[in-house]
Amino acid sequence: MDERTVSQVYRALREADLLTQGARGVNAPHMTSRDFATMTITLLATDRPARAVEMVRRFGRLRFDGAKSNVEPHPVILETNGDTLLDAVERLFAADLDVCDPFAGAPYLELQVNARTASIAWQEDRRAVFNDLGQRDEETRKSDLKEFFGRRVSVGFSSSELTEAYVQLFLERRAARSVDSTVE
Helix, strand or coil, X not given: CCHHHHHHHHHHHHHCCCCCCCCXXXXXXXXXXXXXXXXXXXXXXXXXXXXXXXXXXXXXXXXXXXXXXXXXXXXXXXXXXXXXXXXHHHHHHHCCCCCXXXXXXXXXXXXXXXXXXXXXXXXXXXXXXXXXXXXXXXXXXXXXXXXXXXXXXXXXXXXXXXXXXXXXXXXXXHHHHHHHHHXX
16 A cells, blocks of 8 residues: 555544644654554545544444354453454553563454454464344345455455564564653
C-alpha cells in the first residue's frame, strides 16, 4: 500500500477520534498500542480511506469465540472469552519484551473480510477465532458475500510483519521511558 493511502487512512481515523490526537510535528503524541492495533486492523480490512472507519469498527469489535478456537485465552493477548479483536491486537503490541515474548509462537493475523471473521494463529496449529458471535442477520451476510461477488477474501499479516511493527513501537516506548526517567 502506498504512503499516500496510509496517510489518508490515518487522517480518516484521527478525524473519527479513533487515534490519539494532539499537536503536530515534534510535539505530536507518540502512537499508542491502541493506535497501532487500529491501523493494523484497518490496513488489513481495506485499502480505501473512505471505508477506514467503517472497517475498523466492523472488525475491531469482533469477539473471541472460545467455542471455535483451539487455544485457551493467551496470557498476554487474550484475557477472556468475548475479548474484541482490537483489544487482543492492542495487547499484542502493548506487551513488554523485557517481561514476555508475545511473538514466541509466531502469530499470524488474518481477516476473512466478507465473512466478518478474524483469527490469530500460532505455530502448532493453535488458532484464536474472532467473529460476531451470531449477531449478523441474513441480509447482512448476503450483502457481505455480494460485495465480493461471492468470492471469499482473506488478508493477513505474517509474524515477521507484525514483529517488525512491534519492535519499532517497543523501541520507541523504551526510548520515551528513558527520556522520562532522566527528566525526573
